[in-house]
Amino acid sequence: MSIQETAILEPGVAWLLIALFTALYVGLGWYFGRKDKELDQFVLAGRKVGLAVGTATAMATWVTSNTTMMAPQLAYQMGIWGMVGYSLGAVGLLLFAPLAKRIRTLMPHGYTSGDFVRLRYGNVAWRVFLGISIFYSFGWLVSLGMAGGVLTHALSGIPYWQGMTVILAACVAYTLIGGFRAVIGTDFIQSILILIGLVVLAWMVIGRIGFDEIHFSLELERPELLTLMMPAAIMFLFNNLLFGMGEIFHSNVWWTRAYSFREGVGLWAYLLAGLFWAPIPIVAGFIALAGPALGTNIPAADMVGPIISAELLGLAGAIIVLIMVFAALASSLDSLLAATAMLVVRDIYYRHLRPQASADHLRTATKVTILLLGVVTWLLCLPRITTLAELLHFTGAFVASTIWPIAAGLYWRRTNRWGATLAMVAGSAAGITAYFQIGFYVGALVGAAVSMVIVLLTTWLRPQEFDWEQLKEPPPKH
Known part of the structure; x- marks a missing residue:
């Protein structure tokens, strides 16, 4: 049976909802950004973000479409450990809280995560880091774009490429307008x-179903989902913990927030965001466990959340899922577009190509880059070459290698700069090897372990003194 035959929403209803929320987000984007004329206002909201908005933006950005769609997928494939393991992504937010405070203190005029790596470890490490970070950013962007197409197709039968195109275009539009x-x-x-x-x-x-019926059906049809001793699931639990840390510690998405928060806000904003976020994957994953009780046919694992919600709850469920996942998509896509554009413009265009560029020129360049990122993401999303989980965990094999260089560089004065560079290179190589040779559930684990050993050994054997004042780079005179 095709998706068109089983879809709950009529395509016209889905298009109406998408149009309404697109108009809402674009309108809000214009409203919030209408007075931003300066570069700092456009890229960092004037560095004056307060606690309530700071907490909400951190939590919403981490509640990606991958959370609302991948958590059900992993629960459907790995059971209890799948959704609990995904919820450990909250640890990254919690651990980044003190880092955010320290970043704001050490680098009051910083713009990107690349600024820190450049000043702390030098140009070679900086360029290695940029390669990892931009590669990861595209992986995340593509996974979000794919999720938009998968969602609309599963719920309404709208062709994958059409749903993906419209949702991606909406996010590009309001990010471009309001910064x-x-x-x-x-x-x-x-x-x-x-x-x-x-x-x-x-x-x-x-x-509608109840815990007892869900548990009975799982015991009868998918008992492995209830076991706490599934080896792959246990490995995934630790892998996802490190993957989440690597994502947050290195990504400019989170560093821009650290720079944009008012003094003293970052610590509490990230702590609260982590606490609020932790239950969300468990709730989202729980929905997938109702699948066996319903006897629902799942054509693709990454469609399990929308399909079960629509099957169980009918039209109302499909509408709720569409609104909720569109919100999750938008909250992550906009953040990633803005942060990646700033990384590209500040660390590549400005630092390498146009060091004399004015603030107005860089503001325009940031807007152009946001648009180009949207176009490239659209092109990469079209083939839909893999599932959301596989794509994200492929990038996770790289980013976990940045955990120790970032954390050690922020707190250890004697961290060896060449050791940090080698840790990112060797950790990424080891992680991607483990990903292909063993499985997606160990890529980040191996990458982080190799990186840790190298950072610790090189710092112990050849410590290098560093003056924290070097991070207080004066603001550029545009």
């Missing part, structure tokens, strides 16, 4: 929509 202030402003609205949607869905699942 970073539009990103964090819409994130606040989107975080509320996501939380309400998940609570309603979980409550409806429990009310």
Whole structure:
């Protein structure tokens, strides 16, 4: 049976919802960013973001479409450990909280994560880091774009490429119009929509089926999902913990927020965001465990969340899922577009090609880069060459290698710069080898372990003194 025959939403209804929320987000983007004329206002919201909005934007950005769609997929494939393991992504937010405070203190005029690596470890490490970070950013962008197409196709039968195109274009549009202030402003609205949607869905699942029937069906048809001793799932739990840390520690998405928060806000914003985020993958994953009780046919694992919600809850469930996942998509896509554009413009264009560029020129370059990122992401999304989980964990094999260079560089004065560079290169190589030779559930684990050993050994054998004042680079005179 085709998706078109089983889709709950009529394509016209889905298009109407997408159009309404696109108009809402674009309108909000214009409203929030209408007064931003300076470069710092456009890319960092003037460095004055408060606690409430800061917490909401951190949480909403981490509640990606991958959370709302991959958590059900992993629960469907790995059971209890799948959704619990995914929830350990909150540890990355919690551990980044003190780092955010230190980043704001050490680098009051910083713009990107690349600024830190350049000043702390030198140009070679900086360029290695940029390669890893930009590669990861494209992986995340593509996974989000794919999720938009998968979602609309599963719920309404809208062709994958059409749904992906419209949702991606909407996010590019309002990020382009309003800049970073539009990103964090819409994130606040989107975080509320996501939380309400998940609570309603979980409550409806429990009310319609109940814990007993779900448990009985799992024991009868998929008992492996209830076992706590599934080896791959246990490995995934630790792998995802390190993957999440690597994602957050290195990504400019989180560093821009650290720079944009008011003094003293970063620590509490990330702590609260981590606490609020932790239950979300468990709630989202729980929905997938109702699959055996329903006897639902799942044509692709990454479609399990939308299909089960729509199957169980009918039209209302499909509408809730569409609104919620669109909000999750938008809250991450806008952040990633803005942060990646700034990394490309500041660290590649400005530092390598146009060091004399004015602030107005860089603001324009940032907008052009956002648009180009959207186009490239669209082209990469078209073939839909893999699933969301496989794509993300492929990039995770690289980014886990940055955990120790970042953390050690922020706190250890004697961290060896060449050791940090080697740790990123060797850790990435080891992680990707493990990904292909063993499985996706160990790539980040191996990459982080190799990186850790190299950083610790080189710092112990050849410590190098560093003056923290070097990180207080004066703001550029545009």
